[in-house]
Amino acid sequence: MTGSSIIVNNRVALAGTAPHAAVGATRLLYIANRPGAVKLKSEDDLRVERENALMAQLGYIGFRPGSVAERNTGHALFDANGIPERIKVQRELLATSSAVITSVISVRNEDAERLGLLTKQQWERAVRAAWPRYVESLGVIAPEDIRYVCAMHVSQTSRHVHILTWDQSGAFNRLLPKEKMVAANEELTRQILKPLREPVNMLRTEARDALVDAVKEAVLKDAALKERVAAALPATGSLKYGVLARRHPGARDEVDAVVAHIVSENRDARVLQSQWRESVMRHAELKGLKGAALEAHVSAAESDLRTRLGNAAFAAARQGPATERLTKREAQAESEPLLSPEMRRRERALLEEASSLLGEKESDSIFDALRSGKWSQRHTALIERLPSAKALLRVSPSVPRALRGLSSIIARAAMGPASSRERQDLSEQAGRQSMRMLCLLARVVIFGFLKHRAASTHPTPKHVDAQTVRKASSLRKGTS
Incomplete structure (x- = not known):
């Protein structure tokens, strides 16, 4: 697209x-x-x-x-x-x-x-x-x-x-004027998408630099690869990749083969190369490039990467024995924070959809189902009217089960050891809090989707109720 x-x-x-x-x-x-x-x-x-x-x-x-x-x-x-x-x-x-x-x-x-x-x-x-x-x-x-x-x-x-x-x-x-309108439409698209290109460029640069480091480290650690690169280099002249490409194409081809071997044998390098390529294509997409312009954009990016990887291999071949790194990259967190920026945007989008596409009675029905613990397929069907929620439900079949689990959690928290007055207050607030409960619902849908995407497993209600329990418990005191 x-x-x-x-x-x-x-x-x-x-x-x-x-x-x-x-x-x-x-x-x-x-x-x-x-x-x-x-x-x-x-x-x-x-x-x-x-x-x-x-x-x-x-x-x-x-x-x-x-x-x-x-x-x-x-x-x-x-x-x-x-x-x-x-x-x-x-x-x-x-x-x-x-x-x-x-x-x-x-x-x-x-x-x-x-x-x-x-x-x-x-x-x-x-x-x-x-x-x-x-x-x-x-x-x-x-x-x-x-x-x-x-x-x-x-x-x-x-x-x-x-x-x-x-x-x-x-x-x-x-x-x-038709001609001006066509040009203005294209420029408007570029202007709207301009803020998106900066983070894409950052991701491309990070993937490219990490891939360069991976190639350099592989040559440093593998004596056979290091010797293979060194043997391909000419005895005199500049050892820059661009110079070799013009004056010693055979040496350039050998270095390219070494780099290709490293990437094919190194899983991390393959992932980085894939991330880099996706970022290049995404940047071209956000600029609206097509046809010859798209081909030129991709060709220039690939040429730049080959040059950087070749120079990294040359630099490693000229260094002494590889040394152990003093530090290691910390393991990535097992799961994303519940309220990451991406999830906040998704949550806000779901709330806007709910307020625009669901009537007051339908919203109150969802709230009552959550509050009473009587979640049914009818309520899931109401949620499926929201475009974002429908897409997530389609991807993660575990979400309806999570919704049923959430309804029982909120029912216990809201109707548990509360005084009759507190229960009455809660009932009076139902209309005002129905939209807020949809926020909680959105978080459960999103979190279930992300866990499903990350682990390829079906999360059960206990995986999604940690923060929701705290939120739902506070409903007895009249907070969201």
């Missing part, structure tokens, strides 16, 4: 037409409140709210962009500054003489995490960073007059964001 898995579609509603009138009258309400719209506030949204509250206390609320207090909470809209007041946006759209560009940027659910577009916060940051530049590149609205509002949606098949863009000056009122 290439970077083109980000799809951008644009339409223009010209001023004075029926579609233009519909944008402010119904389209805005549709994207703000339709089923699947993610209304949960991201961490960025909450941070801006706190800043706005402070600014209000200091008397600066009317001067700071985006600092207007939100009087109609519950919609999914966001813009360049935070969460706007919906009614003001609607009035602005109804009054503008500018054409309105209605856009949709979408990715398939199975690609969302890989592309860094899983949660609302990731979408907000991507759009705010890339969209103004995108509109400017179309050449239809001056940068200082670009105005836009967005809403992120989750469906059974995709994650997407609707964007309404218009000209605050009212000067824009024509169709988009």
Whole structure:
């Protein structure tokens, strides 16, 4: 799957037409409140709210962009500054003489995490960073007059964001130039994926350097390999791989053969080579390279690696006897922390899906099943309506058993040695805590999946309940 898995579609509603009138009258309400719209506030949204509250206390609320207090909470809209007041946006759209560009940027659910577009916060940051530049590149609205509002949606098949863009000056009122739009779409994809390329480059560099060290160490420790490399080197001249490739191709071929032998016989080296190759291809994917450009990218990376590995073999052949390393790499942790960054993102994505795709009664039903210990296939079917959870359930058949185990754990913790008053308090909090329980549920689904992936075994409830027991026990005191 290439970077083109980000799809951008644009339409223009010209001023004075029926579609233009519909944008402010119904389209805005549709994207703000339709089923699947993610209304949960991201961490960025909450941070801006706190800043706005402070600014209000200091008397600066009317001067700071985006600092207007939100009087109609519950919609999914966001813009360049935070969460706007919906009614003001609607009035602005109804009054503008500018054409309105209605856009949709979408990715398939199975690609969302890989592309860094899983949660609302990731979408907000991507759009705010890339969209103004995108509109400017179309050449239809001056940068200082670009105005836009967005809403992120989750469906059974995709994650997407609707964007309404218009000209605050009212000067824009024509169709988009097709040639510029095609180029702008490609650049938008590159801009959105740019933050993902840096960690991929880091992984590629780490794998490459570790592979170079492995080849050098293998030559140092194996006298026969060391002698084979030394015998291939010319008596005079530079011993750099690039020079040998030009002037002594036979020597280069021999060194390449030694390196290939080391990699084929060394399991760690094979793993590193595989990691390096995957990183190279992933980087090319994130740049949207295809055809000849992709071939040139891969060829240049392979040439660089051969040069580094050859120079490592030369350096080892010129050194004295190999010495024992003073330290050894520590063994990797047996399992990932329960709340690793990856799992936090997955958890947040599941919670956003639950809040957007499950009704209040369905969420409460899941909560009641967990609280009472009466988890059934019907509740598993509700969870399967969430795209991320459905994918994890498909990969790890042990998860339904873990869910049943979790329900009995929470039931014991919530309905155990608590006073009647505490049980009553718990019942009153059911509606408020149903979403929080879905968070716990998400963690169990995720942890069961990761253990299954790591150990290729089916985890039982006792493997997943350590932190959940502590969480569930605290429910009796009214905490999540």
